[in-house]
Amino acid sequence: MAQLSFDLPRREATGRADLMVTGANAEALALLDGGAWPEGRLALVGPEGAGKSHMAAIWAEEAGARVLRAVEGDPVALAGAPLVVEDVDRWLACGGDGTALFHLLNACLAAGTPLLLTGRSAPSEWPTDLPDLASRLAATTPATLRAPDDVMLSMLLVKLFADRQLRVGPALVGWLLPRMERSHAAALRVVETLDAAALARGQEVGVPLAREVLGGQGDLWGDLDSGGAPA
Numbered sequence: 719m720a721q722l723s724f725d726l727p728r729r730e731a732t733g734r735a736d737l738m739v740t741g742a743n744a745e746a747l748a749l750l751d752g753g754a755w756p757e758g759r760l761a762l763v764g765p766e767g768a769g770k771s772h773m774a775a776i777w778a779e780e781a782g783a784r785v786l787r788a789v790e791g792d793p794v795a796l797a798g799a800p801l802v803v804e805d806v807d808r809w810l811a812c813g814g815d816g817t818a819l820f821h822l823l824n825a826c827l828a829a830g831t832p833l834l835l836t837g838r839s840a841p842s843e844w845p846t847d848l849p850d851l852a853s854r855l856a857a858t859t860p861a862t863l864r865a866p867d868d869v870m871l872s873m874l875l876v877k878l879f880a881d882r883q884l885r886v887g888p889a890l891v892g893w894l895l896p897r898m899e900r901s902h903a904a905a906l907r908v909v910e911t912l913d914a915a916a917l918a919r920g921q922e923v924g925v926p927l928a929r930e931v932l933g934g935q936g937d938l939w940g941d942l943d944s945g946g947a948p949a
Contacts, residue, residue, distance in 0.1 A: 728872045734776045736913040738873040743769060746861035750777055750834075756859050757827055761806075761835040764863030767902030772804045773863075779832055789818040797825035800832045807837035807844045820851040865900055872900060878909040884916075884923050897932070908932070 739747060750773055762770045778785050784890045787832035788809055803809075803822075810816060826833040837844060840862075843856040846909060866874060872891050898904050915931045916923045 720939075723770065737769070737772060737776060738870060738877065740835070740867055740873070742864045742866050742870045742871040743773075746863045749771065749859070749861040753832075755832065758830060759823065759826070759833045759835065759840045759858045761858045761860045762863065763837050763838060763839060763840055763860045765865065765901060765903065767906055768863040768865075770863060771804060772861065774804060774834055774836055778802050781832065783834070786845070788814060789822050793818060793821040793825040794829075796822060797829045797831045799810075800834075802834045802836070805837060805838045806835045806841070810845050816846045816848045818849050820854060821850060823851075825856045853868060866902060866905075867900075868895060871895060871898075871900060874905050875909065878905060878911075879923065882909070882913050884913065886923055889925050890923065890928060893928060 719856075737747075743764075746762060746764070748756075750762065762768055762773055774785065777783065778800075781800045783802050785802045787804055787806065789796070789803060801822075803819075805862075806814075806819070809818070823833065835841065835858065840860045841858040842852075844855055846852050846855070856908075872895065875891050875894060876886065894908060898908055912923050912928060912931060915921070918926060919927070923926050
């Protein structure tokens with residue numbers, strides 16, 4: 719019987735049991751779990767979709783940490799419990815208050831409160847005009863998540879489909895792997911495209927649909943990113 723797609727609520731699995739560990743992220747996970755962070759800070763860094771938020775969510779749950787998207791409020795009060803501040807590089811680039819972040823780093827250090835930051839690049843590269851903040855960021859240990867290897871990418875594709883309540887077989891994953899860019903963002907875009915096409919056409923998510931929608935040649939990510947279908 720054909721497996722058809724239904725527009726069901728998406729469920730993202732973010733527990734430790736759902737974390738895929740390969741050579742691409744094992745070192746970062748070891749640093750995260752190690753706990754002995756210099757000055758009580760660690761930065762999870764890697765490309766978009768690399769799993770930073772997943773790892774941060776695991777640590778936050780286990781450490782009882784609060785997760786922030788921006789530094790707002792009294793830094794001393796915020797430093798009263800473990801903290802995660804996500805996407806710090808983007809927040810600073812969009813006009814985030816670097817002075818507030820600087821005071822938060824100091825407050826967490828003084829209180830002995832662990833602080834986990836996330837960003838797409840090493841904290842030494844995060845945009846700031848404040849020399850003192852730049853110095854603090856440069857002293858923050860980065861835990862780097864690398865681009866996915868084949869094992870990670872295969873597991874990621876299966877997980878992304880499962881998040882959309884779709885079960886796919888090895889044939890589809892094997893067809894996609896040699897035809898797509900090795901990135902988390904590309905995997906997400908491919909899954910989104912196939913899910914939408916399956917819903918629109920009432921077809922199962924498999925190799926025939928992928929071949930029809932994505933094409934059999936070339937770099938899938940580049941063509942999808944430009945808004946067109948591969949040749």
